[in-house]
Amino acid sequence: MKTLAFAVAVVAALCTAVPASAGTVVAQIDVSTQRMTVKVNGKTAYNWSVSTARQGYRTPIGSFRPKRLEKMWYSTIYDNAPMPYSIFFLGGYAVHGTNATGRLGMPASHGCVRLATGNAARLYSLVRQHGMGNMRIVVTR
Numbered sequence: 001m002k003t004l005a006f007a008v009a010v011v012a013a014l015c016t017a018v019p020a021s022a023g024t025v026v027a028q029i030d031v032s033t034q035r036m037t038v039k040v041n042g043k044t045a046y047n048w049s050v051s052t053a054r055q056g057y058r059t060p061i062g063s064f065r066p067k068r069l070e071k072m073w074y075s076t077i078y079d080n081a082p083m084p085y086s087i088f089f090l091g092g093y094a095v096h097g098t099n100a101t102g103r104l105g106m107p108a109s110h111g112c113v114r115l116a117t118g119n120a121a122r123l124y125s126l127v128r129q130h131g132m133g134n135m136r137i138v139v140t141r
Contacts, residue, residue, distance in 0.1 A: 025126050025135040027095060029113050031059060032141055034105045036095075036115060038123060040130075048119045051098070051108035052139075059111050061139050064089040066132040069124065078110055085120035087127055089137045096120055113139070 023041045030036075031052050038046040052059040068088045075081040077092065084097040095113040097120030098104075104116060115123070127135045 022134050023130050025130050027123060027135070027137045029059075029095075029137065029139045030141075031061070031107075031139065034107065036113070038126070040126065045126075046119065046122065048115050049105040051100075051103050051106060051114040053109055053111045054107040057109070057111045059109070059113060059139060060090050060093055061141060064137045064139070066127060066135055066137065069127060069132070070094075071124070083112070084117050085124035087124060087135075087137070095123065095137060113137075 024039075026039045028037045028039070029050060029052065034050055034052065036046075036048045036050045037044055038048075066087045066089055070083070070086040070088070073083040073086045073094075073096070075083055082099075083094060086094040086096040088094040093111055093113075095115065097117030098114040099117060100108065100114070101116050104114070108114065
């Protein structure tokens with residue numbers, strides 16, 4: 001009887017750990033073109049201009065999972081700069097919204113991946129809908 005109760009508890013935990021709408025969300029960021037392509041379940045959903053690290057700074061290259069989400073965050077390093085819809089993926093590095101949309105499409109950040117705030121909200125919503133464990137951020141040169 002204990003084994004059956006344990007099995008039921010494990011199945012219940014697994015069923016509630018993954019959102020019902022779970023799918024795969026991949027944000028592919030190409031530093032050389034300053035573009036992000038968002039794929040949901042393998043299909044391109046969005047293609048946006050971004051800004052990555054300007055000269056003297058770096059945006060990490062690799063494949064990452066989100067570590068935490070912050071609907072509104074203020075930089076603790078760079079003059080309390082607003083970082084709406086932040087998806088943190090490595091230490092203080094995040095994908096987040098910016099109001100400096102005139103700089104999108106060219107390197108401009110201290111290392112984060114910036115995109116228009118409305119697009120950041122869409123990506124943030126996808127991550128909330130599908131779950132952080134079902135999202136990857138892939139940064140290439």
